[in-house]
Amino acid sequence: MDRKESGNAYELGCRLVKGPRLTVLPDTAGDKCAIGLSPTPSGRKETHSKERQADKQTFNIVQINTSGILNKKTELGKLFNTHSIHVALLQETQHRNTDLHMTRYTPHPCKCKNCQGIVTYIRNDIHGEVKANSVAQPTDILEETVWFQDRKYTILNIYNPPANNYNPAHLNDTEFHQTILAGDFNGPSPLWGYKDHNKTGEALENISHTTNLIILQDRDSPPTLLHRAHNTLSRPDLTILSSDLHHKHNIQVLDDIGSDHLPILTTLHEPCSRKFERKTRWNFKKANWSCFKETTDNLRRLSNLLVTTPTSFAHRSLKVS
DSSP states (O other): OOOOOSSSSSOTTSOSSOSOOOOOOOHHHHHHHHTTOSOOOGGGGGGHHHHHHHHHHEEEEEEEEOSOSTTOHHHHHHHHHHTTOSEEEEESOOOTTOOOOBTTEEEEEOOOSSSOOOEEEEETTSEEEEEEEOTTTTSEEEEEEEEETTEEEEEEEEEOOTTSOOOOTTOOOSOOSSEEEEEEOOOOOGGGTOSSOOHHHHHHHHHHHHSSEEEOOOTTSOOOEEETTTTEEEOOEEEEEEHHHHTTEEEEEOOOSSSSBOOEEEEEEOOOOOOOOOOOOOOGGGOOHHHHHHHHHHHHHHHHHHHHHHHHHHHHHSOOO
16 A cells, blocks of 8 residues: 655655644643643633634634544544634544543544444534445445535545455546545555555546546645555545635645544635625605705705806906907
8 A cells, every 4th residue: 555755755754744743741631631621821812813713714624544543532632622623534443432522522433343433523513414325335434514604515534445446436426516525545646646556546536537526635745644564655645625625725734643644634715704885775765855855945046046146247247248
């Protein structure tokens, strides 16, 4: 599945993304962070209104192969809070017999018994529905319908096992709207930096060539997987948008949370509500017609005066030739 990156753009043994490394807090402090009870520094109070306003205008989706969720809930809680996540798409959670509770979020785990486990978290102030899609088994798919800012989005959380050839039979249209596919596809392709491709990679290439779905990753995108056994960097985690969302998005690879995969944050920018100048309207049913007649009569007399007075003045003062 994994191929070593050509060139020295990404060096093994180094962190893949710049920025402060996430630190694991003690259990008590970490629990507060995970449930959103950690105290806010007083110096940031004035930024809260701006952050809330930005939260209303951007739709934030994070995807990550967690390599097991059991020991990463604290880090996930901090990530969700820091980036105001609305929808989280997790793969390889191995969540059997695991408490999936995260404050402010509702978990929607897959129900299949012989998979690595995927879970979709939807923030409680977002209306969404989730259903399993078994058409492409053993590829694990959860299909979410989410409403944000009066817009309906279709989001697919996908995990395709390395040995499986992904069959995109569930994508039976050529044109999609407000649609996001994200997950760990395990589909190498030269288009996103591998030296060759497999059947899954070919299927994904075909999707991008025959539909209006656009794969955001390319050969210059930061890799998201450090394969520890082979010491290779790769991009099995892909984000796919319908073309109507392409001009609205930002994508960012975040710092690690203890998995061998890095999180990917996709932000969709919603246009601000337009404010139109109110048009003046006249209510003739409530008009004071007596006042209107008096005013127009006065204006008419004034108009006549302005016309006749200069003429009379000229006749009295000037000689007519």
